[in-house]
Amino acid sequence: MTSFPIQPFIDAQKARGVHIMVLAICTLVMFIDGLDIFMVGKIAPAIARGMGSPPAAMTLVFVCQQAGLAIGAFVASPMADRFGRRRMLIIASVIFGVLTLAAAFTTTLLQLAILRGLSGIFLSSGLPIAVSLLAEVTPRHRRGTFIAIAFTGYSAGGAAGGAIAAWLIDIYGWQSGFWIGGLLPLISVPLMMIFLPESPQYLASRNGRDARIAPILRRIDRQVALTGEETFVVGDGSAKKGDAGLLDIFRDGRAAITTILWVACVLSMGSIALMAAWLPTFFQEMAGIPIQRFAILAMFGFFGGVVGTLAIGSLMDKIRPSRLIPFAYLCLAGTFVLLGVVPFEASGFIVVLLAMNLFQSGGQAGLNTLMTQIYPASMRSTGLGWAGGCGRIGGVLLPIFGGFAVRSDFSLQTTMTIVALAPLCVALLLMTMPTPGRTDAVRPAA
Numbered sequence: 001m002t003s004f005p006i007q008p009f010i011d012a013q014k015a016r017g018v019h020i021m022v023l024a025i026c027t028l029v030m031f032i033d034g035l036d037i038f039m040v041g042k043i044a045p046a047i048a049r050g051m052g053s054p055p056a057a058m059t060l061v062f063v064c065q066q067a068g069l070a071i072g073a074f075v076a077s078p079m080a081d082r083f084g085r086r087r088m089l090i091i092a093s094v095i096f097g098v099l100t101l102a103a104a105f106t107t108t109l110l111q112l113a114i115l116r117g118l119s120g121i122f123l124s125s126g127l128p129i130a131v132s133l134l135a136e137v138t139p140r141h142r143r144g145t146f147i148a149i150a151f152t153g154y155s156a157g158g159a160a161g162g163a164i165a166a167w168l169i170d171i172y173g174w175q176s177g178f179w180i181g182g183l184l185p186l187i188s189v190p191l192m193m194i195f196l197p198e199s200p201q202y203l204a205s206r207n208g209r210d211a212r213i214a215p216i217l218r219r220i221d222r223q224v225a226l227t228g229e230e231t232f233v234v235g236d237g238s239a240k241k242g243d244a245g246l247l248d249i250f251r252d253g254r255a256a257i258t259t260i261l262w263v264a265c266v267l268s269m270g271s272i273a274l275m276a277a278w279l280p281t282f283f284q285e286m287a288g289i290p291i292q293r294f295a296i297l298a299m300f301g302f303f304g305g306v307v308g309t310l311a312i313g314s315l316m317d318k319i320r321p322s323r324l325i326p327f328a329y330l331c332l333a334g335t336f337v338l339l340g341v342v343p344f345e346a347s348g349f350i351v352v353l354l355a356m357n358l359f360q361s362g363g364q365a366g367l368n369t370l371m372t373q374i375y376p377a378s379m380r381s382t383g384l385g386w387a388g389g390c391g392r393i394g395g396v397l398l399p400i401f402g403g404f405a406v407r408s409d410f411s412l413q414t415t416m417t418i419v420a421l422a423p424l425c426v427a428l429l430l431m432t433m434p435t436p437g438r439t440d441a442v443r444p445a446a
Contacts (some may be wrong), residue, residue: 005235030429068120077385148313270394308362
């Protein structure tokens with residue numbers, strides 16, 4: 001009986017049809033995540049008007065949704081390390097889809113808030129599980145690029161929420177957003193069941209003789225020589241088989257790395273939420289720029305985000321992340337400062353806005369990709385999920401500064417300079433982070 005290391009086998013492959021199929025489905029999952037997370041904010045006035053409430057009453061819905069997203073990141077994501085990536089994606093998609101469809105039939109904001117909180121638990125698990133599965137099926141030399149492509153789906157989903165608000169709400173009502181947001185995950189379930197393989201590393205971490213592993217490896221490479229006598233091992237540095245607990249992401253020299261990543265996610269995702277919620281208001285209240293005028297230029301930000309995500313994904317396959325990602329966050333801090341200095345009417349303003357979105361999306365995508373390299377398969381979804389949960393907490397806390405800055409009559413330059421401290425701290429933290437051991441190192445066969 002021989003030992004068969006799975007990770008070195010996958011890393012030696014060329015990109016094939018099975019990799020493209022997994023990429024396509026994971027990108028769809030990310031698209032659904034982006035659509036449903038940002039959609040409610042974009043159709044909030046229509047929801048409040050339809051229920052006869054003032055827009056400020058939507059605060060309860062936003063708080064419950066954020067709470068659900070945080071709970072899901074801490075609870076639902078680690079379940080993928082216990083029950084499997086494919087199974088949890090299917091379960092989460094079904095439950096989330098049904099809850100989102102039910103939201104279309106609510107008649108009070110309290111009902112909607114409860115359903116958004118519950119659906120957020122399962123929505124937030126989609127991104128870390130999809131990234132984990134994609135990282136485990138994709139060859140190492142294409143991993144950064146593939147994860148970056150999947151993250152463009154997240155950006156596209158966020159933009160699609162704007163399209164719903166612009167073109168469908170007036171015709172079909174606010175309920176149309178929840179119809180689309182609920183049907184998409186349900187439609188994706190048959191695709192997952194037919195085309196999406198389970199992570200072979202996950203299966204091997206639980207039972208090296210699992211009969212499901214060999215067919216998956218043959219889908220990746222039809223010429224692989226398997227005798228049926230192999231004992232499959234992960235081969236990525238995983239220390240033990242079976243279920244991974246939360247404390248495992250702090251073991252084997254990962255305590256300092258995990259702590260730094262959590263703080264970095266709080267600051268990074270928190271600043272993203274802050275800018276998404278308050279940037280148009282900053283320019284209206286502090287610079288006299290109408291929200292409509294700012295929104296026209298902000299539409300170009302989507303393209304900067306896509307370019308940044310793809311660029312950093314490709315570069316992470318060539319440049320050490322410990323250099324590349326801090327550079328992105330340093331540049332992001334610089335663009336924040338420039339937004340407060342460059343006049344809105346200047347031709348260079350749109351360049352700064354594009355650069356901000358490029359480095360913001362690219363930096364966060366790079367941070368997520370880095371975590372797939374740090375955490376082995378046995379705890380990858382847990383590591384990504386808990387870091388994302390910390391980021392959700394930042395998404396609740398940092399936007400509080402936006403209201404404080406507006407009430408305190410801060411100038412735009414002062415406000416943007418203070419906001420720039422968050423990505424600056426992320427860059428400094430990542431520069432001091434210990435160099436992680438390679439989790440995809442090849443182990444010799446037994």
